[in-house]
Amino acid sequence: MQVSLSVTGLVYLAFIINIPCGYIRENYKKFSPMWWILIHICIPIIIALRIFAGISWHAIPLTLGGSVAGQIVGGIINRRRKQNG
Template sequence: MNIHRLISLASILGFAFLANVPLGYLREESKKFSLRWFVLIHISIPFIILLRISGGFDWKIIPLTLGCAIAGQLLGGFLKRRSAR
């Protein structure tokens, strides 16, 4: 894998993580399983897919992008709970 491809992958993973931090923060104050809660969890996914496809990556990086998105959601939720103290 060349350096440009690695930078592209790192950018996609960074976006997946960083986009989900504020979404996780907002999700934390939503009623569980409500429409808002569902949207806040899934709204970044089409953008991540678009970046993955436009970057020329196949389905094999989906677990990495999903893991970064979940980590961002969890961090955002943690930050919201911590600020509520």
């Protein structure tokens, strides 16, 4: 039970950490160096949290999904903010 809560918490953290990066990433040209940096900058943080929590590598696809979702949500928030002024 505790492992599943830890994995859930880690996926949630991956999601939350990536929202600001996705928000900022929307301001840069696709595939520019800063665009790549903003996509990948959170990876070492998530890896460190996973190792610190003692979660196996099997959780990587879940954290990757949380990270991608956070990037998408951050981008959507930025686009909507720009549309609404």
